[in-house]
Amino acid sequence: xxxxxxxxxxxxxNEQLEKLAIEGATEGTVLITKLQTKGKGQGSNKWVSEPGGxxxxxxxxxxxxxxxxxxxxxxxxxxxxxxxxxxxxxIKWPNDIIFNNQKIAGIxxxxxxxxxxxxxxxxxxxxxxxxxxxxxxxxxxxTSLKILTEKxxxxxxxxxxxxxxxxxxxxxxxxxxxxxxxxxxxxxxYLNEQVVKIKLFADKITEGKIIGINDDGALxxxxxxxxxxxxxxxxxx
Ligand code: BTN
Numbered sequence: 288x289x290x291x292x293x294x295x296x297x298x299x300x301n302e303q304l305e306k307l308a309i310e311g312a313t314e315g316t317v318l319i320t321k322l323q324t325k326g327k328g329q330g331s332n333k334w335v336s337e338p339g340g341x342x343x344x345x346x347x348x349x350x351x352x353x354x355x356x357x358x359x360x361x362x363x364x365x366x367x368x369x370x371x372x373x374x375x376x377x378i379k380w381p382n383d384i385i386f387n388n389q390k391i392a393g394i395x396x397x398x399x400x401x402x403x404x405x406x407x408x409x410x411x412x413x414x415x416x417x418x419x420x421x422x423x424x425x426x427x428x429x430t431s432l433k434i435l436t437e438k439x440x441x442x443x444x445x446x447x448x449x450x451x452x453x454x455x456x457x458x459x460x461x462x463x464x465x466x467x468x469x470x471x472x473x474x475x476x477y478l479n480e481q482v483v484k485i486k487l488f489a490d491k492i493t494e495g496k497i498i499g500i501n502d503d504g505a506l507x508x509x510x511x512x513x514x515x516x517x518x519x520x521x522x523x524x
Contacts, residue, residue: 289315289345289450298325300344301397301411308346308399308407319343319446326413327395329522334393339417339431341442345410345453352405354519355465355504357382357396358472359456360410364392365475367449368414372436377477380497380506381521384414385477389430391415412449416440465502472500483508483523492524 290313297303297320304318320343323336336342349356361382368376368384368391377385384392392415398408415421415431417439432440459467473479476497484494485508495508495516506518 289317289454291317291319291450294318294320296320296322296324297342299323299327299411300342301327301395301409304344304346304409304411305397305399308409312346314346314348316346317343317450327411328393328413329395334395334413335422335429336413337418339419339433341412341414341416341446341449343412343446345412345450347408347410347457349405349408349461352398352400352408353460353465353503354381355468356408356460357394357410358500358504359460359468360394360396360412360453362468362471362475363449363452363456364394364412364414366452367445368392368432370448371440371445372432374435376475378472378475379477379523380500381504383522386430386435390428391430391432391435414445414449416442416445465504469500469502469504472504476500478523485518485521486524487518493518 300318300320307316322338323342326334326336328334358381361378364384365376365378379385382394383390393413395411396408399406417433418431421429478497482496484492486492495510498507498509500506508516510516
């Protein structure tokens with residue numbers, strides 16, 4: 288059961304939800320804000336969070352943490368966007384939502400473990416909905432539902448559509464019935480069979496052809512020496 292808490296402005300919904308998680312907030316707490324002053328993106332990136340977008344974080348306390356959890360949030364975004372626009376969005380592993388090579392949503396999952404057991408997981412979602420433009424540096428790489436369709440969307444309607452789907456998928460995830468989720472990812476995956484470079488850590492980069500994901504949601508890359516490399520985190524560059 289989800290418990291939504293609304294704000295007008297926050298530094299970052301992920302940051303604030305982490306504080307609540309440490310204080311013992313229950314699974315299903317969702318923080319939503321109209322704008323973020325310090326929105327966090329993947330790596331050390333910032334997430335531009337001006338009014339018009341949907342910025343929210345969901346607190347989970349999963350028994351087992353798999354890359355599939357963040358993939359799942361991407362699937363939910365694609366399905367929500369497809370339903371409200373009838374456009375065919377895709378997912379760039381693990382969870383960038385793409386339309387015509389432009390990014391329209393990003394997901395940042397941050398987790399804390401006690402030993403190998405996850406204590407909590409925060410699924411932070413930034414969905415570009417009613418923004419008319421993005422800062423110049425992002426002009427050609429970011430888009431929004433409004434830019435694509437020339438329509439305004441009801442943010443609460445999109446959020447509720449997302450959260451309802453997310454709850455159903457999370458039930459599947461917890462029941463261990465992950466085949467359905469993996470197959471959905473395969474349907475929406477954007478870079479099947481393409482040769483890509485992936486940033487590992489520090490300056491290390493690996494390269495290979497995407498041949499799919501395994502049952503955990505990890506990316507499978509076919510290397511030039513015909514070995515298969517299994518990757519648990521990105522990003523694809
Ligand atoms: C990415 O770089 O692709 C991930 C972006 C994630 C942004 C969302 S907005 C809500 C939540 N709070 C944050 O500070 N970041 C995430």
